[in-house]
Each structure stands twice: as structure tokens, then as C-alpha cells.
Amino acid sequence: MDLSPTLLTAAMAVAFSLVHLFVGRLRFLDVEPRSAWLSFAGGVAVGYVFLHILPELAAHGATFTQATGVSTKLAESMVYTLALAGLVLFYGLERAIVVSRDERRSQEGRDRPEHGIFWLHIAASSTLIFVVAYLLNHREDPTLAGLALFFGALLLHFVTADFGARADHPELYDRRGRWVLVAATLGGWVTGLFLELPELAIGCLFAFVGGAIILVVMKEELPEEAASRFLPFLGGAALYSALVLSEVYLVR
Template structure:
């Protein structure tokens, strides 16, 4: 019961980011806010210290469930991650192309509504899976859950900030509520539906690819004018927390 309450509070905190990210005026700076670079560093730390090791663990689950050789099972897991990365890359590219076309034709720095809503729909799918995994994580310890929550909170700040920048009117009017509803739906689904380990592995692998793409997209392009030291501080701080939690759990 306590675990359910904690995961519910975490899901509500995710919703708060979706709903109120537009109120975080200190993020709207040129060059890019140092806080966004710090959050990007934490997200990159999460990719290397959680996502990649957990993909390896899910590969073992695939191997046991399918009877495939270890190399093939591992290849399937990473292929699912590649599919997630490719899907979100395609959506980001569609947004960029649509915005450029509208700027050239209409002088408006906004993507087409249909393209933006397609992006919101894909992001909502990602939110459902991430919220579902609050109740079905490979690392079920409280420390592991807190680290997952912290990394996802900061990831949502950067991802939602970038999504809102594409079309703030649509995001503020309806988009943020769609993402918040998707988050709570995913959390409820996690309570009501207990998927087999292999299915959870598939979901995690897909989400992993999407998160990797979104982290790189938000932090690395030159036009973002990111800050290296806050980015490094975020990555190192998250790494220290993960290593500390691992040491305590083992000791």
C-alpha cells in the first residue's frame, strides 16, 4: 500500500511538470538555461547507468522466454530500442520540416497542427509506458524508484519545455492536459494490468530508444547553446547517487 501511494504521488508530480512547465519562466533564456543543461546531464546519466544495464537484464529475460541464443535475444532488445529512437527521430524531423515550410510560406514559426498533435500522441504513448513502469520496475527498491523518478522528472522538464516551444498555444490549451491524462492512465494501468516480464522488457526497450533520442535532441544541437559544466555536474551527480545507492544495496 505504501508503495502504491508513493508511486501515485510520483505520477502526480509528473503531471504537474506537464501542466505547469509553461510557468517556469526562468527556463526561457537565450542562451539556454543552465538548469536545462543540468537536467540534460542527469538524463544522460540515467541512459548510461540505468537504461543500458537494464536492457542487458531484459535481454536475459528474452533469452529465457523465447529460447533464443543470447546474441539473438540481445539483438532483439536493442532492435526495439532502435525502433523507439527511429520513431521519435522521425517525429522530430517532421516537426522541423513542417515549421520550416510554414516559415517559408506564411512567415509563422510554428509546425502544422496535425504534425504537432502526432508528436503529442507519440509523447503520450511514452508517458503511459513510463508511468506504467513506476509500478513494474526491474529495480523495485525504494532507492531505485527515487532515482528513476528524479531522472524522469528532470527529463520531462526538458522534453516538455521543448515540446511547448514548438507550439505554445496548442500545448497550453490542450496538449499539456493530454500528457497529464496519459500519465495517470499509465499509472492506473500499472495497478490493473500485470504484464509478463517479456512484455515489460519490450516496453522498456522501446521507451529507452525514445528517451535516448529526446535527450540527445534537447541537449546536443549547437543552436541550443547548452552549457557544458552544468551538463557535466548533472551527469556526475546522478552517477554518484546511483553508485552510492548500489553500494548501500549491496552492503
């Protein structure tokens, strides 16, 4: 085993874990109107959706065609159906959080969702994080620049996603929720070292997780209730787009 890439992806998994552990300490994010840093991270995350997730979903359609022998059109439909399933599942969880929170606010005066709903959300987020950490060791783009772009976009995405999850129930998140996310991160990375799934299975996982990430990005990075800052958002999207285009046309 080549230790250099292993140590690099290990450092990235640790960085993801540090976000899960210490996002509550980033007090400068908890401001109104929405923090410029969160808006910047939102721009980067949306850039990641359009410049990485959507093109990779299309690329996995070819993998489905080769593995199953079905037509290209049907294979692409299968990939996007899995992505849709991921998006719908996470949308359902987000709605459950909102409904539970509203019910407790009206009945008990507590601005918190039910514990069971919160833990269901943490379990789903952990599954997503596990797959992302697994893919650190199984990226389709093996270049250092490609891995760096993947890491940077997901790191900023986890900042905003964890910030939003913690806002739902700070006590439970700080007590145990963040440790569950850390375990999922490190567990996914370790699994990626010793288990190499077939390309078809990786394609299925990526499609499902891709749909979930699209929903989480749009929910957290394009909020309706918070006054998001357009210029930092635009700056994040423009910077990430420029880096991707540079990697595609200059590095390769």
C-alpha cells in the same frame, strides 16, 4: 494491496503531471544562452541513459532468452532492435516537426509546425509517458533508492522534454496538449495498478521506450542551436552518477 508503495508512486505520477501542466510557468528556463537548470537536467538525463537504460536493455536480453528459448546473442539483438525502432520513430517525428515548421515559416511567416504534425508528436510522447508511468508500479529494482533515482531522472527529463514540446507550438500545448500528457501519465499509473504484463511484454515496452528516450534526451539535452552550459551539464551527470554508484555499492 500494500498502500505505502501505491501512495508513493501515486505522488510521483502527480509530480509528473504537474510538470506537464506548469512547465510553461517556469519562465527562468526560457533564456539564452541555455538555462543552467536545463543543462543540469540534461546531465542527469544523459546519466540516466548510460547508467540505467543501457544496462537494463542488456538485462532484458536474458528475459528474452528465457521466454523465447533463442540464443543469448539473438535475444540481445532483438532487444536492441526494438530500442532502435523507438529511436528511429521519434527521430522521424522530430524531423517532421522541423520540416513542417520550416515550410510554414517560408510560406506563411509562422514559426509553427502544422497542427496535425504537432498532435502526432503529442500522441507519440503520450505513449512514451504512459509506459513510463506504468513502470512506476513495475520496476525491476524494487528498492526505495532505485525508485527515487528513476523518479528524479525522469522528472527532470520531462521538464526538458515538455519545455521543448511547448516551444514547438505554445498555443496548442497550453490549450490541450498538456492535458493529453497528464491523461497519459495518470492512465499509465492506474493501468500499472490493475494490469501486470508478462516479463517479456514489459521487456519489449521498455526496449522500445528506452530507444525513444535516448533520442529525446540527445535532442533536447544536447542542443546544437542553444549555447548549452557545460559545467551545469557536467554537474548533473556527475551527481547522478555518484548517486547511482552509492545506491549500487552502499545500499545493496
